[in-house]
Amino acid sequence: MPTALKTRAAAIAAVVAIAVGGALLTATPASAVGSSSCNWTWAYAQDMKTNTAVNLRNGPSTSYYSKGILSKGTRFKEYCNKDFNWSYGKVLTGANAGKWGWVYSSYLDFYIA
Structure with a gap:
C-alpha cells in the first residue's frame, strides 16, 4: 500500500474513532443513578x-x-x-x-x- 494511501486510511480511522468516541461520550454513563x-x-x-x-x-x-x-x-x-x-x-x-x-x-x- 502506498504511503499516501496509508496516511489517508489512518486519518479516516482517526476521524471515525473520534466520532464514535464522541457518540459514546454523549450516551448515558454506567454511573447513572435511578x-x-x-x-x-x-x-x-x-x-x-x-x-x-x-x-x-x-x-x-x-x-x-x-x-x-x-x-x-x-x-x-x-x-x-x-x-x-x-x-x-x-x-x-x-x-x-x-x-x-x-x-x-x-x-x-x-x-x-
Whole structure:
C-alpha cells in the first residue's frame, strides 16, 4: 500500500474513532443513578412543581451531571427521595417533559391543581 494511501486510511480511522468516541461520550454513563438510590418511597407518587429554575440531575448530588434545566413552575412527579434532600421522578411539563432524574428537594413545592 502506498504511503499516501496509508496516511489517508489512518486519518479516516482517526476521524471515525473520534466520532464514535464522541457518540459514546454523549450516551448515558454506567454511573447513572435511578430510583435504586432512594431510601424513602411514597405510597403514591406526589405532584410537585419547581419554585425556581433548577437542574435535573443524573444522580442525587451536584457531582452528577445536569440533564437539563427545569424552569420555575415545571411540574414534576416525585416517586421517591434520598434522605429527604433529593427527589427522584419524572418531568411532566416543559422542555424536559418525559425525562427522569433527580431534583434538589428544596426547589420543589407540592402542586395542587
